[in-house]
Amino acid sequence: MATLMIQGTTSDAGKSTVVAGLCRMLARRGFSVAPFKPQNMALNSAVTVDGGEIGRSTALQAQAARVAPHSDMNPVLLKPESDKGAQVILAGRVHGSMAALDYHAYKTTARQTVMDCHRRLSERFDVIIAEGAGSPAEVNLREGDIANMGFAEAVDCPVLLVGDIDRGGVFAQLCGTLALVSASENARIKGFVINRFRGDIGLLEPGLEWLAEREARPVLGVLPYLQGLWLDAEDSLSLEQRLDHAGGDMLKVVVPALPRISNHTDLDPLRLHPRVSLSLVGPDQPMPDADVILLPGSKNTRADLAWLRSQGWDERIQRHLRYGGRVLGVCGGFQMLGEWIDDPDGIEGEPGGVEGLGWLAMSTTMRPDKRLKRVSGRIDTADGCCSIHGYEIHQGVSRGEALSRPLMRLEGRDEGAVSQDGQIMGTYLHGLFDGPDACEALLARLGLPAEDTRWVDLDGHRERQLDRLADNIEEHLDMEMVLRLIG
Template sequence: MKGALMVQGTTSDAGKTTLVAGLCRVLARRGVKVAPFKPQNMALNSAVTADGGEIGRAQALQALAAGVAPTVHMNPVLIKPSSDTGAQIIIHGQARHQMDARAFHDYKRVAFEAVQESWHHLRREFDVVLVEGAGSPAEINLRDRDIANMGFALPNQVPVVVVADIDRGGVFAHLTGTLDCLAPEEQALVRGFIINRFRGDVSLLMPGVDWLTSRTAKPTFGVVPYLHGLHLDAEDAIAAWQQAPQDVHKRLRVVVPVLPRISNHTDFDALRAHPQVDLQYVGPGQPLPEADLVILPGSKNVQADLRWLREQGHDKALQRHLRYGGKVLGICGGFQMLGTALHDPHGLEDGGSMAGLGWLEMQTTLEPHKQLREVQGRLGVGLLAGAPDAAVSGYEIHMGVSTGPALGTPAVLLHQAGGGELPDGAVSADGQVAGTYLHGLFDQPAAQSALLRWAGLRHAQSVDLAALREASLERLADTLEAHMDLPALWAAAGLHKRIV
C-alpha cells in the first residue's frame, strides 16, 4: 500500500500547491493515510505546527486537506527572504541561520540531510506521500546541488508528474521544453502531465494533447478547469486576482500596504471573502486611498519595511487618516512599527535602531529566539466595541519582544496552560490604534465581527473562513475526480489498486 508521487511544475504558480492539496483530499476521502511533503520551500507565509515548529503555510493547508496534523517533517527546509539577497534558513521548524544566496548554495548538502531525514520519517508513518516541487526543474542555473526538484526525486526514485498552467499560454512549449531540459534518467522519472486552469471547450484542446503524447510518449492525466472563487491559503505572493478593484457598494473600506517583505498576508483572507468589506492591497507607487481601517501587516524585515513605508509617504497619509477618525491596526511586524522605537542589537534583520511611528508607547527589541506557538484567547475590552467577549485563536511567529506602558491596555488576552490570561498587544488611549502579535486575528467569526464594529461597520456580519476553506477543498477534490484519470495516476505512483 506504500506509494509516492511528486508534482513538479513548468513554472512557479503552475498549480503544484493546489494540486497536491486536492489529491491529498481525494486520497483521504478514500481512507488512505496520506501526507504532503515539500523538501524546500521559499515563502513568507508560514504556519506553526503541532510539534512546535514553523513550516510553509501551503504545507499546513495540504495537511488539513489530508486530515492530519501538520509537522515540521512536511517542510524540512523553509527559506524566508529578508532582503533581495539574504534569508532566514529554517531547518526542521527552527530558525538556524541567516544566509545570502551563495552561502545557502554551499549549505545545501547539509540541508539535504534534513530533507532525507524527514522523507524517511514520513515514508514510515504514512501509506502515501505526495511531494511538491519548487519553481521548475528546468531552471538550469539551479540544477547544481538541487534539493527541491529532480535533485530530490532522482536519488529517492520518486515518480514525477509535471503540471503546466494553460492560462499563461504556451502550455505545450512549457511541457516539452521542461522535459527537454532534463537529463535522460530524470525524463524517465516523469510519468506524464497535467494541464491546469483550462477555460473553454476541452474537445478543442485534444488535438494538442494527442500531439503531446506522440511527441513525448507520456500521457496527460487530466485537463483541470479554471476554478474561480477557491478560498485556499496562498503559498506566498499576493496574486493579481487578490487585488480586486474597489467595490463602492461594500460598507467598510480596509487598506493593506503591500510591504516589500510582507508575511502571512493570509491573515486577511476572511476580509477578502467578507460581503461587507472592500479590502484593497496597495502596492509600490500607489497612494493610500481613503479608508475606514488601515492594517499594517506582518513583515520579515520590519526596519526595512518601515523605511519603505516612509519613502512611499504612507506615514504622512496615516497621520491624516487618524486625524480624520480612521483606525489603524498592526499585526506582528506591523504592530512593532506602531511603537516609538525598533532595536536590532544582534543584526538579525537590518541591525541598529530606528524610530517607530510613535502611536503606541512601547519599544521592540529583536532577540535570537523566535516565538512559535499556537494560541487561543479573547479580544481585549478596547476592541470589543460593546460586544460580549469574542474568542480568538491563531498563532505567533516573531522574534521581537515589546515592552512599554502601552501594553497595559492589551488588544488580546491569551489563555495560559496553567490557567489565567497573558496580555498581548496594545490599544491606544483614544481607541484608534491597536496592534497584536496574533496571526489569524480575523479567522474566528465572533472576533471578526467585533473588530469590524471597532473599525466602524455597524451591524457587522461574519464569515466562517474555516467552512469556506473546507468547502473549497471538497470542491477541488470533486473537480479532480471528474477531470483526471486518477486510476492511471495512482498506478504511475506505484499505489496499490485497492484505492483506484
C-alpha cells in the same frame, strides 16, 4: 509507503493546488496521506502541531489530507529578508540567515534534513504527495538540487509534470522541460497534467495526442480553470486580489503592500467579508479613502518601515488619525507603531536601531529566539467577550506603557495594545480574523456598524474549496493511473 511527486514547468503552474486536491481525494478514499515539500521559499508560514514553522501552502495541504501540519512536511523553508538573502528554517526551526550563494553551497548539508524528514513521514503514512518548487529545468540550480529532481532521484519516486495552459505555450513548457532534464530524470516523469484550461476540449485534443505520441507518455488529465477558487496563498501578493461587495455599510480597509510583507493570509477573511472593502496599495500608488489603515506583518521590519516613510505613509497615517480614522498593526506592523525598534544582533539585516512611527508608547528588541506558538484566548465585545485563536511567529519582544492597555487576553496573559483614544491597536497574533465571532468583534472595534448576522466561518469556507478541488481532480484526472503510480 509510496511517494508521488508533483513538479511544474514554472512557478505558479498549479503544483500546490494539484497536491492539495490529491491529498483530499486520497483522504476521502481512506488513505493515510501526507503532503511534503522538500524546499519552499515563502513569507506566508504556519505554526505546526510540534511547534515548528512551515510554508502556509503545505499546512493547507495537511488540512486537505485531514492531518495536523507537522514540521517534517516542509524540511527547508526559506524566508526572504532581502533580494540576496533569506532566513533558513530547517525542520521547523531557525537555522540562521544566509546569502543566496552561501545557501546554494549549503544545500548538500540541508539534503540530510530533507531525507530525515521524509523518512519519518514514511514511517507514519501510507502515501506521501510531494511538491516541487519552481521548475526542474532551472539549469543554474541543478547542482545539489533538493527541491525537484534531486529529491525525486534520491527517494526513487515517480513524477507528474504540471503545465499551466492559461498563461499560454503549454506544449513548449512541457516539451522544453523534458529537453532540459537528464535522461534518468526524463524517464522519471510518468505523465502530464494540463492545468487551468478553459474552452472547448475538442480544440485541445489534437495537441494532447501529439504530445503523448511525441513524448511517449500520457496526459493524465486536463483540469478546468476553476472560477472563484479561493485557497490560502503560498506567497505571492496580488494587488488585484479584491472582491467588491455591493450594498450595506462598508468598512474601507487600506493596506500598504510592504516589500517584505509576511503572512498576508491574515487579510483573507477581510477580502472575503461581504461588508469590508479591502484595498492593497503598492509603491507610488495613491491611498484611497479609508476607515482603517492596517499595517501587516513584515520579514524585515526596519527596512519595510523605511519604505513606508519613503512612500509618505507616516504622513498619510497622521492625517488619517487626525480625521478620526483607525489604525491596526499586526506583528511587524505592530512593532512599527512603537517608538523604537532595536536589532542589536542583526536578526533582520545590519545591527542597529531605528525610530518607530511613535503612536504607541513601547519599544521592540529583536531576539535570536523565534516565538512559534498556536494560541487562543478572549477578546472583549459589546456584549461581553468571545473566543479568539491564531498563532504567533515573531522574534521581537515589545515593552512599554502601551502594553498596559491590551487588545486581548491569550492563555492568561495580556496581548497587544490599544491607544487611550481607541484609534490605534496592535497585536502579535496572526489569524486574528479567522474565527467569525472574533472577526466581528474586531471589525466592530474598527468601526463596522453592527448587524445581527455573522459572517461565514473561514475554516468552513476553506473546507468547501478543498472539496471542490478534490471533485475536480476526481472528474478530470486519470485516477487509475495515479493509484498505480502510488502502488
